[in-house]
Amino acid sequence: MSNALQFFQxxxxxxxxxxxxxxxxLGFTILTFMVSSFMFLTPVGTEMRIWMANTVIITQHRDWAWIFVGTEQRDSxxxxxxxxxxxxxxxxxxxxMVTVQPNFALTRKNRSIDELIKVEDVSGTFWKGKRMYVYDPKSxxxxxxxxxxEGEKISSMVKRTGAVAGVNAGGFDDPEGLGNGFAAIGAVISGGEVIYTDQDSSVAQHIVGFTKEGTLVIGKYNMFELQEMGISEAASFYPRVIANGKPLPINDVSRAPRTGVGQKADGTVIFIVADGRSTQSVGATLKEIQELFLADDVVNAGFLDGGASSELVVNGELVTKPSSRYGERRLPSAYLVYDHPEDAVANRVWDGLTTINAGGAFDHPDFLKEQAALKAKAKNNPAPATTPTPTKPTETETKTETKAPATNTGTTKPSGTTEPTKPSTQSDATKPAQGTDSSKTTTTPAAGGNKDNGKETTPPASTQQGGSGNPVTTDPTKPAEHTPTGTGAAGAGATNPTTNPTPTTGGSSQQGQGDHSGTGSTSAPATNPTTPAASDAAKNTPASSGDTSSKINTPATGDTGAKNTPPANVPVPSSPTAPPNGSTSTTVVPSGSTSVPVK
Structure with a gap:
């Protein structure tokens, strides 16, 4: 005992x-094992499985009955x-066996509803419904x-034709339970005329109908036999459960919505409509309806279409609860009760049709309305938008952003201020200066020489305008000549000691921009970067974070190959200070960059 207790604890x-x-x-596994054992290993469980299989078999999804009993037993x-x-x-x-008693109250005109029919509640163990007595079968x-x-709802038929009451009749093809109620199955006979049949006249069909004398006929007959019996109204369905006063065997224990019809020996017709497939009413069995008919001394009885089609309308009002989620269904036929049946004429709606469309979800008005409402609801209440998660830049993107070359948007003045470049469609290196002939403008060759027919050649001498307007020649292969620095306007009244030869073809003749007085342009004299004047100027210039005097050779925007260090033997300004007003200094930059005049 102690061991068991310890094991339990x-x-x-x-x-x-x-x-x-x-x-x-674990709980689900234990529950599944217990339910399976009960359903498959006990007699009660076996009966329950057979009952559920029978319930599925009488629906449109009868193939699914194998889930409860297997395919072999289902087929059996x-x-x-x-x-x-x-x-x-x-x-x-x-x-x-049936004699319709003539009665003055049943033959006179303008009869009341109570004289024609009687409707009362009826119920069983697991279902509820209605029972209607029709005293005159000829009505x-x-x-x-x-x-x-398309078919028509019973309530619509009753109101349209002036009937007192109505109940569903024959079966029809119903795709997915959303059929249009127009594809009737079997025979449709009204007023003694065959309105529709899907079989040859010689083929026997299941019939539930009435003769001209008002006798209920249930069984399997062909059209010729029905004509001999004098059938006036008929539809096709089954099964027959009472014949000639005797109950017939029933091999069906399923519960479902039912519509049954029977007749007593005096001709009174009884319709029983049982609701089903809901928590208030599960449905009736064939046996339960048969017993109700036998209790009323019915001599012949059978069933009409059931399921979601089972419904009863009295005085234009639906008094039962159809199992369809859309309420009343469109039907191909219905048995209606009239005070003046001779005035009611059925429409021959199938005449001339070669094909019949059974309908479905694509044309079911209630289904389409439901789907439209769902779409409108989804549109009015959209799902909340999700905030996208920011993604980190990849290693490649980070390197690309780090190595991206910075662009210079202006030319740095010696005083430390930056002047933005002037917009132009032509680079300053190739644009002629004001007051000059554009035909005499040439480009500056690249530092280090140019190539002629694939051979390296010595770059030609470059020229600059001196203070007097004479060109100054600079040979890149020789050291630059020292030029004295003036204290006034650059080069004013000074003479360059070097010879001023005529510029050669291929050289760069870059002229400065003329001043506003029209006295001509001047250029800063060429100075050797190693002169004491330049060194002293660099020493006397205070260092600061905003001092950009050392960046006078920074290439302008668009320069892709220039360096900050000026090429060898290229003249640079002798002083970082700005020239006085009235003079212009030009900075020489390597080939491939844009030359911007510094004011």
Missing amino acids: STRQQLRDWSWFKRSL MLQKMRQFIEENAEEKQQFN IRLMTPEKPG
């Missing part, structure tokens, strides 16, 4: 240590059900839809 402790998922999985159950339906329809009906007429292409 240790097991309970282990279960407590498990996560909720493991505990839920289907075969037995068809067999009992056919066997119950074989016995021929004895018409002398019953089969009615068809108003227009071709």
